[in-house]
Amino acid sequence: MHWIALQPLPDSAWHDAAGHDDDGAALVDALAALGWWALQFTPRVAQVEGAVLLEVSASERLFGGRKPLLSQIYQQNKPVALVHYARAATSLIAIARLQLSGPAPRKPDDLPLTTLLAARPHLPTLTRIGCTTWGQLRALPRGGLVRRFGAGLVDALDRAYGAKPELYPWLELPAVFEARLELTARIDNAPALMFGARRLLAQLHAWLRSGQRGILALELGWELDARRQDAAQGQLVVRTAEPTLDMAHVQRLLAENLARVTLHAPALYLHLRSLETAALPGTTTSLLPDDVRVGDSLHHLLERLSARLGADHVLRAVPCADHRPERMQVWQPASRAASAFATNSIAARAYPARAGGQKDTPKQPKTDAKSDALYPTWLLTHPLKLSVRNNTPQCADDGGPLTLLAGPQRVEAGWWGVSEKDGACALRDYFLARSEQMGLLWVYQERLGGQGRAEGKTSAGADWYLHGLFA
Amino acid sequence: MPSVWRADELARPVDAVVATGHAALDAQLPAGGWPVGALVEVLQAQNNLNEWRLLLPALARCTGPVLLVGAPHRPFGPGLAAQGLDPQRLLCVTTQTTAQRLWACEQALRCADVTAVLAWLPQAGSGPVRPEQLRRLQMAASTHSKLLFVMRPLAAREESSPAALRVLVNGHDRLALHILKRRGPPLEQPLCLPARAARLAALLAVTRRQVAAPPVMREQDGDQDGDEEGHDTNHEAVVARITPFPGPGHALDRTAAAA
Numbered sequence: 001m002h003w004i005a006l007q008p009l010p011d012s013a014w015h016d017a018a019g020h021d022d023d024g025a026a027l028v029d030a031l032a033a034l035g036w037w038a039l040q041f042t043p044r045v046a047q048v049e050g051a052v053l054l055e056v057s058a059s060e061r062l063f064g065g066r067k068p069l070l071s072q073i074y075q076q077n078k079p080v081a082l083v084h085y086a087r088a089a090t091s092l093i094a095i096a097r098l099q100l101s102g103p104a105p106r107k108p109d110d111l112p113l114t115t116l117l118a119a120r121p122h123l124p125t126l127t128r129i130g131c132t133t134w135g136q137l138r139a140l141p142r143g144g145l146v147r148r149f150g151a152g153l154v155d156a157l158d159r160a161y162g163a164k165p166e167l168y169p170w171l172e173l174p175a176v177f178e179a180r181l182e183l184t185a186r187i188d189n190a191p192a193l194m195f196g197a198r199r200l201l202a203q204l205h206a207w208l209r210s211g212q213r214g215i216l217a218l219e220l221g222w223e224l225d226a227r228r229q230d231a232a233q234g235q236l237v238v239r240t241a242e243p244t245l246d247m248a249h250v251q252r253l254l255a256e257n258l259a260r261v262t263l264h265a266p267a268l269y270l271h272l273r274s275l276e277t278a279a280l281p282g283t284t285t286s287l288l289p290d291d292v293r294v295g296d297s298l299h300h301l302l303e304r305l306s307a308r309l310g311a312d313h314v315l316r317a318v319p320c321a322d323h324r325p326e327r328m329q330v331w332q333p334a335s336r337a338a339s340a341f342a343t344n345s346i347a348a349r350a351y352p353a354r355a356g357g358q359k360d361t362p363k364q365p366k367t368d369a370k371s372d373a374l375y376p377t378w379l380l381t382h383p384l385k386l387s388v389r390n391n392t393p394q395c396a397d398d399g400g401p402l403t404l405l406a407g408p409q410r411v412e413a414g415w416w417g418v419s420e421k422d423g424a425c426a427l428r429d430y431f432l433a434r435s436e437q438m439g440l441l442w443v444y445q446e447r448l449g450g451q452g453r454a455e456g457k458t459s460a461g462a463d464w465y466l467h468g469l470f471a
Numbered sequence: 472m473p474s475v476w477r478a479d480e481l482a483r484p485v486d487a488v489v490a491t492g493h494a495a496l497d498a499q500l501p502a503g504g505w506p507v508g509a510l511v512e513v514l515q516a517q518n519n520l521n522e523w524r525l526l527l528p529a530l531a532r533c534t535g536p537v538l539l540v541g542a543p544h545r546p547f548g549p550g551l552a553a554q555g556l557d558p559q560r561l562l563c564v565t566t567q568t569t570a571q572r573l574w575a576c577e578q579a580l581r582c583a584d585v586t587a588v589l590a591w592l593p594q595a596g597s598g599p600v601r602p603e604q605l606r607r608l609q610m611a612a613s614t615h616s617k618l619l620f621v622m623r624p625l626a627a628r629e630e631s632s633p634a635a636l637r638v639l640v641n642g643h644d645r646l647a648l649h650i651l652k653r654r655g656p657p658l659e660q661p662l663c664l665p666a667r668a669a670r671l672a673a674l675l676a677v678t679r680r681q682v683a684a685p686p687v688m689r690e691q692d693g694d695q696d697g698d699e700e701g702h703d704t705n706h707e708a709v710v711a712r713i714t715p716f717p718g719p720g721h722a723l724d725r726t727a728a729a730a
Binding site for chain 1: 520521522523524527536543544545546547548549550551553554558559561562563564565566571574575578579581582583584585615643644666667671674675678
């Protein structure tokens with residue numbers, strides 16, 4: 001048996017020796033974080049009297065002996081910037097040594113009685129009979145001790161000297177992360193909540209790391225001063241496309257979203273909850289130094305752009321099999337449609353459905369090699385109606401008549417549409433037209449009055465529209 | 472003496488370039504292509520959108536996402552695919568204000584996956600672009616080695632700019648390309664580039680006989696096969712010997728010979 005007791009100092013910042021030390025925010029519950037961190041060394045971790053206990057004898061061999069394991073815990077993989085530690089053969093001795101500020105006595109017999117938790121209620125009596133160390137207490141007759149102070153004290157002594165096994169409720173990693181923080185000051189504007197959220201995120205980072213998971217969705221909630229408003233709560237859900245441990249990215253997304261929130265009353269409490277996590281795939285690093293890429297990944301960029309500009313302003317095209325030009329491609333929010341480019345990452349290979357999202361997107365239609373050369377490079381979102389003079393369509397801002405160069409290319413599609421989703425019926429003749437001012441244009445003339453309503457409009461009076469530009 | 476740089480030569484120390492797809496233009500650019508990791512300014516009139524003709528061959532050559540920031544219209548995927556650019560590589564950022572466009576550009580330049588950024592920065596309306604803002608983009612592009620093209624209106628011609636390369640494009644049927652600034656001697660004659668993709672030009676050449684339109688292109692005899700790789704080389708640009716500024720040529724000027 002070899003026990004290690006660890007105790008974080010108050011307000012100690014999470015410090016990760018394995019990198020990612022960009023967020024040195026103070027932890028909300030440093031003891032819990034320390035316990036989660038300690039689970040990577042041994043499954044026997046317990047929280048006792050403000051300290052974290054680790055029983056490491058079983059995992060010494062995995063780490064190559066006691067010395068390498070201790071150097072891992074104390075130096076290489078140091079979790080919290082400021083932490084006290086002590087070690088001994090039993091947990092009670094380790095805790096006692098942790099509590100002594102000066103150099104601890106080598107023998108457990110010389111430890112002062114103040115460090116034994118079970119003896120604390122009886123300290124005045126014991127001091128008056130001149131019993132101040134563990135050794136003196138142990139020398140007293142057992143039967144008398146049990147009658148006078150109860151069985152608990154003798155039991156604790158037995159466990160401290162290794163005569164009885166030590167059992168604790170062992171710590172387990174919670175399945176869902178949930179942390180609450182009381183704000184030190186009332187906060188009136190939402191962006192200022194980020195200071196508290198950073199502390200919660202540091203805690204979340206510790207939880208994610210110990211479970212080797214990445215966050216996909218989290219919820220930040222706040223409780224408002226109940227005296228001021230009826231709606232006493234608010235929350236914000238932030239999602240990311242790929243599981244991430246990068247708290248800087250989550251922080252940026254949170255900050256962008258919080259910037260749009262207004263608080264109706266001062267906030268008093270903050271809480272953070274993990275909604276969805278996924279196992280984090282390992283990263284392969286390259287052997288060659290040239291392959292190291294500087295900068296963040298594409299989905300980080302897309303999420304950041306979408307968070308600030310709005311998801312509808314960051315778009316990518318998904319090709320669709322349709323003959324109507326405006327429906328040949330559908331513009332979707334890029335962050336939701338996931339990146340088709342993320343083929344470099346392992347995540348993309350491991351989770352093709354999530355990374356590519358191509359399961360439900362149709363393949364690009366194979367267009368006729370002759371006709372696609374006639375497609376323009378720019379398409380107007382809404383076709384621009386052209387004025388007609390002498391049966392000739394005129395350029396948009398009165399730029400003279402258009403000369404039709406090629407055409408017609410007949411498009412007749414969408415007549416099957418019944419709902420709004422299918423789009424309108426298109427009966428059009430497309431032409432290549434040339435204008436003195438605008439260059440080469442793609443215009444169409446509606447046939448049969450367009451929109452499928454043959455209401456007696458003659459072909460001569462049909463409307464002309466500008467739909468695309470060649471550039 | 473190969474290690475001596477002569478003043479009438481183009482500058483050599485360019486990191487990497489992407490060939491423009493126009494042989495005549497390649498010959499006039501340092502190291503023969505669009506510089507990677509430098510700001511390239513394309514000036515053009517408002518109703519004159521020639522950026523795809525100019526940039527698409529180069530973009531088709533590289534891989535990876537291309538971010539369009541503040542494009543005037545939506546790019547039409549099938550039309551671009553016909554010229555060799557996969558429309559799935561395009562990402563559109565549509566914002567109105569210049570500040571947001573600049574911010575989006577800078578973020579995109581810092582991203583490791585993005586290959587090229589195309590930004591449209593209008594002069595009027597949403598606030599002018601200051602040279603220091605462009606300088607910031609130039610710095611970001613050079614730090615992260617990205618292709619960066621900034622489309623600006625003609626009015627920006629007289630302003631100073633930190634761009635490594637500034638070109639002015641005008642014309643519809645024939646692109647006249649003035650290189651306003653490059654790392655090398657100034658070029659006074661404009662380059663003449665084809666304004667249409669080869670197959671489109673061939674089609675127009677056929678219909679031109681019926682429609683009374685001014686001759687737009689060098690005659691291209693019915694080359695209608697859909698060979699995507701070949702069309703840029705067999706339809707190479709012609710350098711016109713037109714001199715818009717009459718008078719003796721500049722001492723440092725190099726004759727704009729056909730490539």
